[in-house]
Amino acid sequence: MSKAIVAVVYHSGYGHTARQAEAVANGASRIEGVSARLYPVSGADAPWAELEQADAIIFGAPTYMGGPSAQFKAFQDATSSTVFAAGGTWRNKLAAGFTNSASRSGDKLASLQQIAIFAAQHGMHWVSLGLPPGNNSSQGSEEDLNRLGFFLGAAAQSNADQGPDVAPPLADLRTAEHLGARVAETALQFVRGRG
Numbered sequence: 001m002s003k004a005i006v007a008v009v010y011h012s013g014y015g016h017t018a019r020q021a022e023a024v025a026n027g028a029s030r031i032e033g034v035s036a037r038l039y040p041v042s043g044a045d046a047p048w049a050e051l052e053q054a055d056a057i058i059f060g061a062p063t064y065m066g067g068p069s070a071q072f073k074a075f076q077d078a079t080s081s082t083v084f085a086a087g088g089t090w091r092n093k094l095a096a097g098f099t100n101s102a103s104r105s106g107d108k109l110a111s112l113q114q115i116a117i118f119a120a121q122h123g124m125h126w127v128s129l130g131l132p133p134g135n136n137s138s139q140g141s142e143e144d145l146n147r148l149g150f151f152l153g154a155a156a157q158s159n160a161d162q163g164p165d166v167a168p169p170l171a172d173l174r175t176a177e178h179l180g181a182r183v184a185e186t187a188l189q190f191v192r193g194r195g
């Protein structure tokens, strides 16, 4: 049976986005035949050889000042030489993204868009969240999957005065798990299609 490797590469300054990243990886590893690997980054150093082995890379960063954190951007910029100029070695891998911030919007969309453009620069295939928006009717609630109503990737919201032990809430972690599982299933389809 075919196997697929899903890498989750993320930055987290204070631990909230790390919770989201763990949920993404848990969702991916639930899919039989998929091995999920978590890679925290905080600048230009990354396990480049291991990322090379991945069939899909899911990128995540907190939204800081309306975009991915500077530490995650430094990782992205490093790929200019380690990946792009080294032969475009991420071409045709799958990609997806997630972000977390304090406000419900907090301009998270700008971070997801930036990550999607980054993936496109590497010739990767973008996998969207694939969930309808939650909590957008009188029947909705804060417990809904995709309660923040994103399509491009998974969003989470962490109250500014709460630590990563309680934030982001379960609904956002389950949304992150959904993204991981969706990318894992798609990665298996790609791997089997190549065989």
Ligand SMILES: Cc1cc2nc3c(=O)[nH]c(=O)nc-3n(C[C@H](O)[C@H](O)[C@H](O)COP(=O)(O)O)c2cc1C
Residues within 6 Å of the ligand: 011, 012, 013, 014, 015, 016, 017, 018, 062, 063, 064, 065, 066, 067, 100, 101, 102, 103, 104, 105, 106, 107, 158, 160
């Ligand atoms: C430098 C900085 C900039 C921030 N900018 C935003 C922002 O633009 N929008 C927002 O909603 N929250 C913003 N926040 C709040 C963080 O996104 C939020 O605390 C998040 O949970 C941090 O994730 P982390 O614990 O993984 O670092 C900012 C926080 C910091 C430290």
